[in-house]
Amino acid sequence: xxxVTQTPSHQVTQMGQEVILRCVPISNHLYFxxxxxxxxxxxxxxxxxxxxxISEKSEIFDDQFSVERPDGSNxxxxxxxxxxxxxxxxxxxxxxxxxxxxxxxxxxxRLTVV
Amino acid sequence: RKEVEQDPGPFNVPEGATVAFNCTYSxxxxxxxxxxxxxxxxxxxxxxxxxxSGNEDGRFTAxxxxxxxxxxxxxxDSKLSDSATYLCVVNWGNFNKFYxxxxxxxxxxx
Numbered sequence: 001x002x003x004v005t006q007t008p009s010h011q012v013t014q015m016g017q018e019v020i021l022r023c024v025p026i027s028n029h030l031y032f033x034x035x036x037x038x039x040x041x042x043x044x045x046x047x048x049x050x051x052x053x054i055s056e057k058s059e060i061f062d063d064q065f066s067v068e069r070p071d072g073s074n075x076x077x078x079x080x081x082x083x084x085x086x087x088x089x090x091x092x093x094x095x096x097x098x099x100x101x102x103x104x105x106x107x108x109x110r111l112t113v114v
Numbered sequence: 115r116k117e118v119e120q121d122p123g124p125f126n127v128p129e130g131a132t133v134a135f136n137c138t139y140s141x142x143x144x145x146x147x148x149x150x151x152x153x154x155x156x157x158x159x160x161x162x163x164x165x166x167s168g169n170e171d172g173r174f175t176a177x178x179x180x181x182x183x184x185x186x187x188x189x190x191d192s193k194l195s196d197s198a199t200y201l202c203v204v205n206w207g208n209f210n211k212f213y214x215x216x217x218x219x220x221x222x223x224x
Contacts, residue, residue: 035212041216043212058211100145102148102160103212105157
């Protein structure tokens with residue numbers, strides 16, 4: 001069964017450093033997303049991406065964040081200068097269509113900023 | 115008002131019990147509804163989509179009430195493996211910006 005894969009599973013970084021979280025969405029999916037979940041809190045939307053551009057982003061997704069689809073398979077989330085409050089589980093998701101269909105989530109990258 | 119609200123639980127039930135969760139959503143323009151389950155420190159996994167007419171998948175039944183803006187999940191004959199957090203997920207807008215509830219924790223005891 002096809003699945004979304006994310007690397008690394010756990011990333012520890014020092015405050016102020018840049019991190020790149022990587023995702024390989026399901027191959028025939030066209031819509032890609034990043035969500036995050038701070039420990040003990042709910043899953044929050046960060047950004048959606050379609051046709052090589054951001055289609056929607058939340059207020060969390062400020063200038064420190066960027067996304068890219070550098071080739072036909074990878075989808076990355078970059079945080080330029082990490083803060084302590086960026087520590088969370090980051091989930092990549094993909095979907096076949098935008099309207100009304102489910103999204104499938106990767107296993108997540110646990111980011112710890114120290 | 116939160117976009118999606120759920121009773122956090124926990125619901126502690128014995129094996130074989132029937133348990134029901136409700137979820138309310140704030141946006142009457144909501145278009146799609148889902149239940150996901152999340153095991154501790156794992157990713158959300160799709161349990162089922164929720165259709166206007168209601169739908170069933172084995173021991174799981176989902177209902178949607180658009181007039182009252184709530185959805186429900188019924189689990190019959192609970193198994194130990196059903197222990198998880200159940201996430202109510204609602205989407206509106208064009209690009210699958212999912213709104214997650216905080217989840218309802220279920221503990222099924224032997």
